[in-house]
Amino acid sequence: MSEPSVDDMINSLTDELEPVKPMAHPMARALPWMIGAAVYAWFVVHHIGLRPDSLEKLSDLHFLFENMLVGLVGISAALCACWLCVPDMRGQKWIIAVPFSFLAVFFLWGGLRSLIEGVHMETAHFGHCMGDGFWIAIVPAAIMVFLSTGGATTRPFLSAFMASLSVASFGYIGLHFTCMMDTVGHAMVYHLIPFVLLGMALGLIARRLYRW
Amino acid sequence: MKPPSNTNTPLSVGEQWTAWATAAQAGDKAAYNKLLRAIAPFIRNFIVGKLANPDWAEDITQEVLISVHKSLNTYSPDRPFRPWLMAIVSFRKIDFLRKHYSARGDKQSSLEDPSFIQNHVTNPTHAGEYKDVEKALKALPAKQREVFELIKIQGYTAKEVAEKTGMSVSAVKVSAHRTMVKLKDKFG
Numbered sequence: 551m552s553e554p555s556v557d558d559m560i561n562s563l564t565d566e567l568e569p570v571k572p573m574a575h576p577m578a579r580a581l582p583w584m585i586g587a588a589v590y591a592w593f594v595v596h597h598i599g600l601r602p603d604s605l606e607k608l609s610d611l612h613f614l615f616e617n618m619l620v621g622l623v624g625i626s627a628a629l630c631a632c633w634l635c636v637p638d639m640r641g642q643k644w645i646i647a648v649p650f651s652f653l654a655v656f657f658l659w660g661g662l663r664s665l666i667e668g669v670h671m672e673t674a675h676f677g678h679c680m681g682d683g684f685w686i687a688i689v690p691a692a693i694m695v696f697l698s699t700g701g702a703t704t705r706p707f708l709s710a711f712m713a714s715l716s717v718a719s720f721g722y723i724g725l726h727f728t729c730m731m732d733t734v735g736h737a738m739v740y741h742l743i744p745f746v747l748l749g750m751a752l753g754l755i756a757r758r759l760y761r762w
Numbered sequence: 763m764k765p766p767s768n769t770n771t772p773l774s775v776g777e778q779w780t781a782w783a784t785a786a787q788a789g790d791k792a793a794y795n796k797l798l799r800a801i802a803p804f805i806r807n808f809i810v811g812k813l814a815n816p817d818w819a820e821d822i823t824q825e826v827l828i829s830v831h832k833s834l835n836t837y838s839p840d841r842p843f844r845p846w847l848m849a850i851v852s853f854r855k856i857d858f859l860r861k862h863y864s865a866r867g868d869k870q871s872s873l874e875d876p877s878f879i880q881n882h883v884t885n886p887t888h889a890g891e892y893k894d895v896e897k898a899l900k901a902l903p904a905k906q907r908e909v910f911e912l913i914k915i916q917g918y919t920a921k922e923v924a925e926k927t928g929m930s931v932s933a934v935k936v937s938a939h940r941t942m943v944k945l946k947d948k949f950g
Contacts, residue, residue, distance in 0.1 A: 641845055
C-alpha cells in the first residue's frame with residue numbers, strides 16, 4: 551500500500567473535498583465566446599468605420615473565401631482551445647489537426663496570392679491597423695485567456711497558441727472590414743503583427759499562465 | 763461512460779473509478795477517499811519503472827493526487843476516468859522530470875559519489891552490471907585504464923588524452939578501441 555505521506559495527503563484531500571460542478575462541455579464553452587467575439591468585433595468595426603467599398607467586397611469571391619478560411623481557422627482554434635482545457639481532451643486529440651490544417655491552407659492561399667499579385671508591403675496604415683486590431687481583439691482575447699486558463703490543460707504552449715490563433719482570426723477578419731489595403735504584404739504581415747506579438751507573449755508565460 | 767445502474771452487477775475497476783469520481787464531484791468524501799486510495803498505488807506502479815530514482819515516484823504520485831483534486835471539475839462523468847487520470851499522470855511526470863533536469867539536478871553528482879547510481883542511472887537494477895564494468899576496468903593495465911576512462915567516461919578527445927598522457931593520438935585511439943573490444947567480449 552502507499553507510504554504514510556501519501557496516506558496523510560489522501561486524508562487531507564478528502565477533508566478538503568467540496569462538491570464541484572463538472573465543467574461544461576468544451577463546445578458549450580466555446581460557442582458563447584465565438585458569438586460574443588463576432589458581435590463585439592462587428593460593433594467595434596462599425597465604431598471605427600466600415601471601409602467605403604465594403605458592400606462591393608461582399609461580392610468579391612477572393613475576399614469572401616479568405617474571410618471564410620480565416621473564420622474556420624478562428625472557430626476551430628477556439629474549439630481546440632476549449633478542448634485543451636480538459637486534461638485528456640475528452641479523447642479527441644484529432645481536434646488539434648483541424649486548425650493547423652486550415653492554417654496551412656490559409657498560408658498556401660497567401661503564398662499563391664503573393665505569387666500572382668505580388669507582396670506589396672505598404673506601411674501607410676500600419677499604425678492605424680495596429681490600433682484597430684488592438685480594439686477589435688482586446689476583449690475577446692481577455693475572455694479567451696480567462697476561458698482557457700479556467701481548465702486544466704496538459705499542453706500549455708498549445709493552449710496559448712490556440713487562444714492567440716482564435717483571437718488573431720477574429721481580429722484579422724475585423725481588420726478586413728476597416729482597412730482597404732488588401733495586399734498580401736499588408737494584410738498578412740502588418741495586420742497579423744499585433745497578434746503574433748500576443749501569441750509570443752502568451753507563449754513566453756504559457757507555463758505560468760496555465761499552471762494548475 | 764455512465765456507471766451501470768444495476769448495483770448487483772460487479773463493476774470493473776475502470777467503472778468503479780468512474781462511479782467514485784462522479785460521486786466525489788457531488789461531494790461524497792467516502793467515495794473520494796476510496797478513489798484516491800485506489801489510484802495512488804496504480805499511479806506509483808505505473809511510473810516507477812520509468813524513473814531513474816524510485817523515490818521520485820512518491821513525489822510524482824503526490825503531485826498527481828493534488829492535480830486530481832484541483833481539476834476534479836474538468837472530469838466529465840460521461841467519459842471514462844482512466845484516460846483523464848493518465849493524461850494528468852503523464853503531464854505531471856514530464857513536468858517533474860523537466861524541472862529536475864532544467865535545475866541540472868542530474869549534473870550535480872560525480873561518478874565517485876555512491877548515490878549517483880541510485881539517483882541518476884536510468885534503471886537502478888542494472889547497478890550490479892555497473893559494478894562489474896568497474897571491476898573489469900580495474901583489472902586493466904593502469905595506462906590502458908587511464909586512457910579508456912579519460913576518453914570514454916570523462917569525455918576527453920583523443921588529442922587531449924594524447925597530450926595528457928604523452929602518447930600519440932593514434933595510440934590513444936587504438937588503446938581505447940582495444941579496451942572497448944575487450945570489455946564487449948567480456949560482457950557479451
